[in-house]
Amino acid sequence: MVAGFTVQSGFPEDQRSIAASLFWSAFRGKLEKVMGPEPKALGFLESVLDPAYALSAVATDGTLLGLAGYKTEEGSFAGGSLGDLCTAYGRFGGVWRGLLLNILERDTEPGLLLMDGIFVSEHAQGRGIGSALLKAIIQKAADEGLKRVRLDVIDTNDRARALYERMGFEAVSKEETGPFKHVFGFAAATRMETIIPHNN
Template identity: 40%
Template sequence: MSDNGTPRPHRGIPEGAERQVAALYWEAFGRKLGSALGPPAKGRAFLAAHLHRDRGITALDDAGRVVGVAGYHLAGRALMGGSARDVLSLYGPLRGVPRLALLGLLARRPAEGELVMDGICVAAAHRGAGIGSLLLREIAAVAAENSCSRVRLDVIDVNPRAKALYERHGFRVTRTQHTPFLRTLMGFGAADTMHRPVTPDDLGGGSPR
């Protein structure tokens, strides 16, 4: 932790923390991911086994435990990995092919000069302590260090608290995609695409590495 007791940011997923990160991701996004990667135990194991550890930013407590994580997609790699072959190998062709189609609906690839943030989550016991803001500042710093002009994310209509956090950090809605066919399957019926410009002030993030 930092001197004031706030969890400290760490670039990357610490070795050995893959299951912690997968559990946090599943807690936050299990409804959305469950249709593609469930049941939960199998889905969490898949996530843990296929993380790209260099595409995440974590918040660590004083014991080195992950209490928050933000994933991002940059230069062809995202935090959530796993190929089509990996999915088919685990679930089999009959069940794997529909799951690949669902995962394709969730995929968000960056445009030129863009970093896509593809998920942020904080452990329940640590919410309200500013960890989400800390992670967003580090995401912006990564974007600046990689000469990106903007950060992009998507937030679903059933997560207004996350949308409010993003707006406080300069994100603005640029497009709303209505997906009523996904409400029963994944729990949301629309998603806002939000953009935030990257500025020189973003270099350095929120605190030392």
């Protein structure tokens, strides 16, 4: 336990709707034009978020405070199929949203844990929860025998990038969104990685 919360695998199933709300609050800025309206976005997220690929920060009273999702070759936290999108938005709405969301998709590879979002409830920020979740993600990768952890940070999120740099992540490349910056609300994203030390 650290300062009134614990980090654990998955997230409490009875707080699935809270997990979806936290995800949406964190990423609304870049997803709203594609995944809105909000009620449909929340319904979709609530149906697809997979606790098997998440670590959560939970308060002593059981309240979900934050989540770190990840993606490996086996599956991902914020996945969902085209069928899931069509269920939430209808066939036409699901198809065009799927095409645009595919632009944001990042492929994983052997030996890599790919971050699939990290976010903390607004009222719980400043308590070290983000750092604790990131440390837990790095430890998860080490426990799984993976070699690297990778994430993307958008150019407008200096606070997050500073956290990642403090945790040992280094920039390895930068990708421009081109004309899609008007859709997603950012012009570029920096890919950052950290190498997982392993004892021989």
